[in-house]
Amino acid sequence: MPSAGVAPCCIDAAVSLADGLWIVGWVLAADIKSTTVTAGTTRGDADLIVRYWRQDVADHFGIERGNRPLLGFVVRVPVHGLPPKSAIELQFQTSESPATAKAELADPAQTDFANGLRAQWPLIGPALIRAHDPVGLMPLLRLMATPIGDRFGKFQFFVEPAISTGNEGLLVNGWAVDPDRELRHLYLSCSRTGRVLGDLATHWARTPRADVSERHVGTLTVGQDPGFIAWLPCSGTSDTGVTDHLYALAVLKDGRIARQDIKPSPALGPMASVQHVLRLFTESQPRLGDILESHVGPAIDAIWRHRTRSEPRLARQDFGSAPAAPDISVIVPLYGRYDFMRHQLAVFADDPAMERVELIYVIDDPNITTPALQLAEELSGLFRLPFSVISYNENLGFAGANNVAARIARGRVLILLNSDVMPVKPGWAPALAEQLASLPEAGIVGTTLLYEDGSLQHAGLQLRRLARWAGLPVNIHPGKGLSYVSTGQSRQVSGVTAACMTIHRKLYQELGGLDEGFILGDFEDSDMCFRASAKGHKIYCADVPMYHLERQSQSLAGDSWKHKVTLYNCWRHSKRLPANAVTSK
Amino acid sequence: MKRKVLVVAHGHPDFSKGGAEIAAYTLFQELNRRDDCEAWLLAANGIAGLQHTGTPFSARPREREMLFAGGTDYFLFSANNLSHLTQDFAELLRHIQPDVVHFHHYAVVGIEMLRVVRNTLPNAVIVLTLHEFLAICNRNGQMLKSNGSLCRNAEADPAECHACMPGRSPQDYFLRRQYIRSFFALVDQFVAPSQFLKERYVTWGLPSDRISVIENGQPSQPMPHASGTRASTATAHRFAFFGQITPYKGLEVLLQAFSQLPKADQKLARLDIFGGGQEMFEKEFQSRIEQHLESAHRNVQYRGRYAPEDFGRLVATVDWVIVPSIWWENSPLVIQEARLHSKPVICGDIGGMAEKVRHGHDGLHFQTGSAAALAETLQRCLHEPDLWGRLQSGIQAPPSIEMTADDLNRLYARRHQRA
Numbered sequence A: 001m002p003s004a005g006v007a008p009c010c011i012d013a014a015v016s017l018a019d020g021l022w023i024v025g026w027v028l029a030a031d032i033k034s035t036t037v038t039a040g041t042t043r044g045d046a047d048l049i050v051r052y053w054r055q056d057v058a059d060h061f062g063i064e065r066g067n068r069p070l071l072g073f074v075v076r077v078p079v080h081g082l083p084p085k086s087a088i089e090l091q092f093q094t095s096e097s098p099a100t101a102k103a104e105l106a107d108p109a110q111t112d113f114a115n116g117l118r119a120q121w122p123l124i125g126p127a128l129i130r131a132h133d134p135v136g137l138m139p140l141l142r143l144m145a146t147p148i149g150d151r152f153g154k155f156q157f158f159v160e161p162a163i164s165t166g167n168e169g170l171l172v173n174g175w176a177v178d179p180d181r182e183l184r185h186l187y188l189s190c191s192r193t194g195r196v197l198g199d200l201a202t203h204w205a206r207t208p209r210a211d212v213s214e215r216h217v218g219t220l221t222v223g224q225d226p227g228f229i230a231w232l233p234c235s236g237t238s239d240t241g242v243t244d245h246l247y248a249l250a251v252l253k254d255g256r257i258a259r260q261d262i263k264p265s266p267a268l269g270p271m272a273s274v275q276h277v278l279r280l281f282t283e284s285q286p287r288l289g290d291i292l293e294s295h296v297g298p299a300i301d302a303i304w305r306h307r308t309r310s311e312p313r314l315a316r317q318d319f320g321s322a323p324a325a326p327d328i329s330v331i332v333p334l335y336g337r338y339d340f341m342r343h344q345l346a347v348f349a350d351d352p353a354m355e356r357v358e359l360i361y362v363i364d365d366p367n368i369t370t371p372a373l374q375l376a377e378e379l380s381g382l383f384r385l386p387f388s389v390i391s392y393n394e395n396l397g398f399a400g401a402n403n404v405a406a407r408i409a410r411g412r413v414l415i416l417l418n419s420d421v422m423p424v425k426p427g428w429a430p431a432l433a434e435q436l437a438s439l440p441e442a443g444i445v446g447t448t449l450l451y452e453d454g455s456l457q458h459a460g461l462q463l464r465r466l467a468r469w470a471g472l473p474v475n476i477h478p479g480k481g482l483s484y485v486s487t488g489q490s491r492q493v494s495g496v497t498a499a500c501m502t503i504h505r506k507l508y509q510e511l512g513g514l515d516e517g518f519i520l521g522d523f524e525d526s527d528m529c530f531r532a533s534a535k536g537h538k539i540y541c542a543d544v545p546m547y548h549l550e551r552q553s554q555s556l557a558g559d560s561w562k563h564k565v566t567l568y569n570c571w572r573h574s575k576r577l578p579a580n581a582v583t584s585k
Numbered sequence B: 001m002k003r004k005v006l007v008v009a010h011g012h013p014d015f016s017k018g019g020a021e022i023a024a025y026t027l028f029q030e031l032n033r034r035d036d037c038e039a040w041l042l043a044a045n046g047i048a049g050l051q052h053t054g055t056p057f058s059a060r061p062r063e064r065e066m067l068f069a070g071g072t073d074y075f076l077f078s079a080n081n082l083s084h085l086t087q088d089f090a091e092l093l094r095h096i097q098p099d100v101v102h103f104h105h106y107a108v109v110g111i112e113m114l115r116v117v118r119n120t121l122p123n124a125v126i127v128l129t130l131h132e133f134l135a136i137c138n139r140n141g142q143m144l145k146s147n148g149s150l151c152r153n154a155e156a157d158p159a160e161c162h163a164c165m166p167g168r169s170p171q172d173y174f175l176r177r178q179y180i181r182s183f184f185a186l187v188d189q190f191v192a193p194s195q196f197l198k199e200r201y202v203t204w205g206l207p208s209d210r211i212s213v214i215e216n217g218q219p220s221q222p223m224p225h226a227s228g229t230r231a232s233t234a235t236a237h238r239f240a241f242f243g244q245i246t247p248y249k250g251l252e253v254l255l256q257a258f259s260q261l262p263k264a265d266q267k268l269a270r271l272d273i274f275g276g277g278q279e280m281f282e283k284e285f286q287s288r289i290e291q292h293l294e295s296a297h298r299n300v301q302y303r304g305r306y307a308p309e310d311f312g313r314l315v316a317t318v319d320w321v322i323v324p325s326i327w328w329e330n331s332p333l334v335i336q337e338a339r340l341h342s343k344p345v346i347c348g349d350i351g352g353m354a355e356k357v358r359h360g361h362d363g364l365h366f367q368t369g370s371a372a373a374l375a376e377t378l379q380r381c382l383h384e385p386d387l388w389g390r391l392q393s394g395i396q397a398p399p400s401i402e403m404t405a406d407d408l409n410r411l412y413a414r415r416h417q418r419a
Helices: A055-061 A111-131 A134-144 A210-215 A270-278 A288-305 A340-348 A352-356 A366-383 A397-408 A428-438 A505-510 A524-534 A561-576 B019-032 B082-096 B113-120 B158-164 B170-184 B195-204 B251-259 B283-295 B308-315 B333-340 B351-356 B371-383 B387-394 B401-418
Strands: A009-017 A020-027 A032-039 A042-045 A048-053 A071-077 A087-094 A099-104 A156-159 A169-177 A183-190 A196-199 A205-207 A227-233 A246-252 A257-261 A315-319 A328-334 A357-363 A387-391 A413-417 A421-423 A442-450 A456-458 A462-466 A472-476 A500-504 A538-548 B003-009 B037-045 B057-059 B065-069 B100-103 B125-129 B189-192 B211-213 B237-242 B269-274 B300-304 B320-323 B345-348 B363-366
Touching (some): A020 A099, A032 A071, A048 A111, A055 A071, A111 A134, A134 A246, A156 A246, A156 A257, A169 A288, A205 A288, A288 A561, A315 A366, A328 A340, A328 A397, A340 A421, A352 A357, A352 A428, A357 A366, A357 A397, A366 A387, A366 B082, A366 B113, A387 A397, A413 A428, A413 A505, A428 A500, A442 A524, A456 A538, A472 A561, A500 A505, A524 A538, A524 A561, B003 B019, B003 B401, B019 B401, B065 B082, B082 B113, B100 B113, B113 B125, B189 B195, B189 B401, B251 B371, B269 B371, B308 B333, B333 B351, B363 B371, B371 B387
Parallel strands (some): A328 A413, A357 A387, A442 A538, B003 B037, B037 B065, B237 B269, B237 B320, B269 B300
Antiparallel strands (some): A009 A020, A020 A071, A032 A042, A048 A071, A087 A099, A169 A227, A183 A196, A183 A246, A421 A538, A442 A456, A462 A472
């Protein structure tokens, strides 16, 4: 009850939250100059005050709206650590008479308090979020939130478990149906730390969600995509428990607040995280460019950069005695089909030039290590061509496998060779090395690759923008599938495939090898060619034909995650290209 | 110094009586009969119970006759156990020190054996007798397409092979050809029993001068006197089919041709079918053969299996031998045996069979696979006066194993000089 001689004032509720004391009440004063709270020996001045109209108080005092103060107040005082039931005293200095009121702190865990406040929330909420950034009000908003459900009418949303992208952010997806455009913010926050990680509604890219659209037929207008994907860049997202204590808070324009506790994310390794992210969109969906550029691309980039990498434990087995001082080292990664080793050795064995070549197989697939080594042993006894096998207990990808072998290779010249590449004629390895040595300023020499039917598979790469892939430049193989006509001539090109790539070992090392940031293996060859070109080296495609038994395991259509790895790599490649790399042709 | 020849075969006739097994064994025996030769036999056997532990070798109770625990896949003919080749077989080679290693097959033993010989004995002469189109065609080496048509893809073009048998990719067929070729490149001299077979392999990629056409001769038996009279004194002509009853051997064509003969001619023609093995093939094929036999006239008789040594006795009871195969054939043993017993042969007009039977001289050709054409030919046999006698008198004795061994010995010597 108001005291006599001072302005009538009353505290309806007071509670200590993470950001201080929140006090709600009313005072018959038009303008408040300052607000102070005393609790025992602790004092503090309010850092936030919001006034709102209290019809009940006005009725009581016979005050008409329009010419009187707003009456209601919400203040926050940065006083921390007061336990429930602490006695507090509030003092207002106004331009008229001062006002004071006393109260006992409520227990925020008790629903009485929240319910009491919530009854007034329709009046307080809009005033608060109009006047202040809701991010600064999170403890109170969280307290005032109600679980998302039917009471929110047409507005509904759901946030799926978030993926921590390295230590640099969170990738979140879900859906939100908001036909009346009620949503103002959709915050993602951590209940353990109180951190607000971001506002999904200002970050997200909307995506189709057929299942959600079906459930909300009649509510959604055609063309409204209810899904969303959002990458929230923020630090510390790998900290223990962050993704286990996330909740989403939807702040509606009318001040209502809907909360959803987000299920903890499953613990995923980097590759599984990448796969998860890639499953969140389809190649054919609208806004693909934005999704890649602002969400999926940086998210995967962060996951991949932050993957914990120990130095692989290399095991090396030498079969036969390798040539003493090889000029050429041929590096062949094996993944999955290790039987290609049999077929290569069968043709290498009768090529006299191979006796002077260091041949290194790299088993980049722990699943095949045992049988591949056993086969290597058997084939060594049969073909008698010296070779080495490097194995390790992980899958490093195409770039990693080549880089590992390049570090131990002794040749002045490296030839990176796919296991399904078969020479047409003996002497191919010195022929390629000779091209590298003799062509003007040659840094990298690729070669003509043929399909098993003799048609052309590769005679150099060329970048072309693919409209379907948001205009990203992809590598095409000009002339692919056409009848091959031997010219015997090397041509300067912008890039060559690493299915058969000849390069000075020194240059390979200067360039830091193939970039292992490309996932699984794609585009790192083209990337390396552009990096070599940037240093003034020239790239050639020689006409030393080889068969490349590439199976059409993936086409440019399709929605497998591997297919989308290619799309990601393509995006990553595009970010690293020099400005003039893509011709308008 | 005796020439040491190691004959390698994919089976031993004690356990498997295929034409190639018999040819290899016959050669081994014939070489050993000669003063200037010492022949060894290494025959694969697929009978697990015969094998000893710790060695791929076992023996037959005769001198220099050994068995080898073979086993390969059926695509590359790559040995299941390479160390049996690179260690045990190599050891055997060092032990025997043959001048010549004559392969009669690479299936079952493992195609890599060719390289093990080259690795172990760089100066040994490697000879390989080609028995059918197995290196060219993965469809049992028949060059008969899955749609029933005759295959002329002797280049083993991977696209055509894939179209015929889509279970494997064109890349697989490419690798298969490349792999087999890599081993065939180590062979000094190939032997083809027919010119036709040689031509197919030349198209496939073997140099023409590396293939000698030498028939697999048979152990000689006195050639029955060409009397000019038929076995049956009755007016009816007796025709016979000898051999494995497989879909490729064309027994169905023969049975259809007989059913198409006019009623009057049925009385003049009799057909005896000798052979078995149909149970190895799909039920549908077996029941078709059964239906044909059930609906056939009484002049068609299924006489069941026969042992090779009974052939002479059985063929003596007939006038004509019919080889109705619907695939090319290479050099069918039955034609040689019919010649040995002075029986004119009626066969298809393609491949190795057409090469071994001279149309109008010692036998007759008909359009391969056509029952109507065969029926017409049969009617000609029944009604053309003196046709049988004329053809019979044109029959020449088939090459004997002695002749074959002579030819091979010359080939070994020639190659040895060059080595």
